Amino acid sequence: MTVHFDTLLGTLRTADKYLEVQWKDGTGVSRYPYLWLRDHCHAAHSMNLETNQRQVDTFSIPTDLKAKAAILAEDGQTVSVRWENEERDSIYPISFLKEMAATGLPKSDDKKSLWTEDEITDCLPKVSYEEVMAGDEGLKTWVELIHNYGFGLVEGTPATPEATEALARRITYIRETIFGGFWDFTANQAFADSAYSTVEIGPHTDGTYSVDSPGYQMFHCLEFDGTGGESVFVDGFRVAEEIRALDPKAFETLTSVHVPAQYLGDGVHLRAEHPIIGLDRDGELKQIAYNNYDRAPFRLEDELQEDFYRGLNLFNALINDRRFQLRFGLRPGRVVLFDNWRVMHARDAYQGHRRLCGAYLNKEDFLSKLRVLRK
Ligand SMILES: C[N+](C)(C)CCCC[C@H](N)C(=O)O
Ligand SMILES: O=C(O)CCC(=O)C(=O)O
Structure with missing residues (x-):
């Protein structure tokens, strides 16, 4: 399923193993594996929204988890994902997906002034x-x-x-x-x-x-x-x-x-x-x-x-x-x-x-x- 949107988000596609997000800023496509995505769910049932602490039980997520659909929520700021065999949807702020677009630990972009x-x-x-x-x-x-x-x-x-x-x-x-x-x-x-x-x-x-x-x-x-x-x-x-x-x-x-x-x-x-x-x-x-x-x-x-x-x-x-x-x-x-x-x-x-x-x-x-x- 591919859906087109009008924001920074270009298209959303629920592929076999990944959610694929195509960005409109020329940075291409980012792929988020479903296990990772479920583990980073931003809905209140999976994350404490005050402390940002994880509340989902990482170890009970099926490793072969599949998504049925992904849509842009009404607020235009979040993506909502429906899972197979799960009643509750997961949500993700687009800003979060963007921040996590690249793999690896974050690089510091602070340039320091060295001096003599x-x-x-x-x-x-x-x-x-x-x-x-x-x-x-x-x-x-x-x-x-x-x-x-x-x-x-x-x-x-x-x-x-x-x-x-x-x-x-x-x-x-x-x-x-x-x-x-x-x-x-x-x-x-x-x-x-x-x-x-x-x-x-x-x-x-x-x-x-x-x-x-x-x-x-x-x-x-x-x-x-x-x-x-x-x-x-x-x-x-x-x-x-x-x-x-x-x-x-x-x-x-x-x-x-x-x-x-x-x-x-x-x-x-x-x-x-x-x-x-x-x-x-x-x-x-x-x-x-x-x-x-x-x-x-x-x-x-x-x-x-x-x-x-x-x-x-x-x-x-x-x-x-x-x-x-x-x-x-x-x-x-x-x-x-x-x-x-x-x-x-x-x-x-x-x-x-x-x-x-x-x-x-x-x-x-x-x-x-x-x-x-x-x-
Ligand atoms: C700063 N203060 C005066 C308390 C102690 C200085 C200790 C200096 C020591 N040689 C070192 O390298 O730690
Ligand atoms: O006395 C000072 O100005 C510095 C002493 C010192 O080198 C230090 O505390 O490590």
């Missing part, structure tokens, strides 16, 4: 504290900047831990780690970590020893009376693309060797493994996990061991190359929130008094907020 020092210094991504606190529009501006550039500044933040914490909580709740939730500290040896000292710390990401490294990190320097201590930020994705283009073999090594890292002390022994350059299933950049201080001992076969040090050297040379380093002093009023899966941070040695507060946020909660704000 001279591409970012004169156009720092920033918003004001008032904007972010005033409503969702300002918050969205900030979150989109972080998503696109890997960091976003908030200017004019009151230099108090309360105001800083409130800013982080605009996005989501704060992550608890061995360092606590919201942290507020001066140089001291409260933790077995160089972050709590005044020494120079080279570019790194935090939590390489965590199976789910903190997704984002926020810094606000509440007090500074001293010299030195400038911060450096490096777009790890930009550096990774540089390596991909310059030296494919090093890129291969850095994306495939899983490097163990550990945090040992303070009554814990955290340990995890990540490639320095992590790729997703489509080969797109996913996560930089690099902290040479926290790398745990491990050995590779001789040849791979050589390749590893060669790749590591190139990575180290590029992240320490001024061409890739955005540099500025953290000062009261200016909050920086950055993607800890992308942007590396570093700090020069300093003398004097410096009080830093901040927080970690989870990757998933930030991305959830981004999706909600985009709706």
